Amino acid sequence: MLELSILGFLAEEPLHGYELKERIKALSGHVRPVSDGALYPAINRLVAAGSLEQRTEDGVSAAPRRVLSLTEKGREDLLERLRHPRQQDVTDHVRFNTVLAFLHRLPDRREQAAVLRRRLVFLETPASFFYRDGQPVRAEEAGGLFRQGMLRIARATGEAERAWLREAIELLSRADPGDSPATAR
Structure with missing residues (x-):
């Protein structure tokens, strides 16, 4: 579900990691916390799979930050995950809410x-x-x-x-x- 959340939020607009984490926390973090140890490896998997692109941009008053955006392959991946959610994504309430959050993308x-x-x-x-x-x-x-x-x-x-x-x-x-x-x- 973490990868679905990443793809879904990035389908809305490019985000840097912290913004993405905050949106995911707002969606399901009150029930299932999102750690950096889970988020960033998931992002790296999606980048390696060609579903996300990353670029570096200057931070406002900090170090440069990595901005993530969805690729066409990422859009296709998102739609496939929404068309055919796994059984546990249908039966688990929190997981199903994540599917619902992005189902309008189909x-x-x-x-x-x-x-x-x-x-x-x-x-x-x-x-x-x-x-x-x-x-x-x-x-x-x-x-x-x-x-x-x-x-x-x-x-x-x-x-x-x-x-x-x-x-x-x-x-x-x-x-x-x-x-x-x-x-x-």
Whole structure:
């Protein structure tokens, strides 16, 4: 997801490493911190793969800084990652939010809707934090105030997300294919 975030933010505009790190932290750093030890090797991998270009420019009152920008290969890589997110990128809430943050970059509404459908199918599969005899435990069946709270919050969040996904899929499905994806955002 770190590489997807890098590609996604650089699709918006060229950035230097610190600015990029701050944007990634704002997106998911409150849940999954971004360390320099993870960010800069990921940037270097993307540069080596030809997905990013880097140039040096003078710093305002500091040493020169490295500015990163997306290459055409990087744009193609971003679109491919958005078209075909890995299963864990669909099932993990934080990872899926990262996909959502950049999904508008896909030019085809059908492809956008297909990604949302994958998430909806996952959310419609009965699940729980707790199981009894192989079956998910519902909030009303959970022992204790705190487990009930976990399950009730998860149920409410899941209901809200499923409702939004259905609305978004419907909007993307009925929109005129000639419209730009921005009108469906």
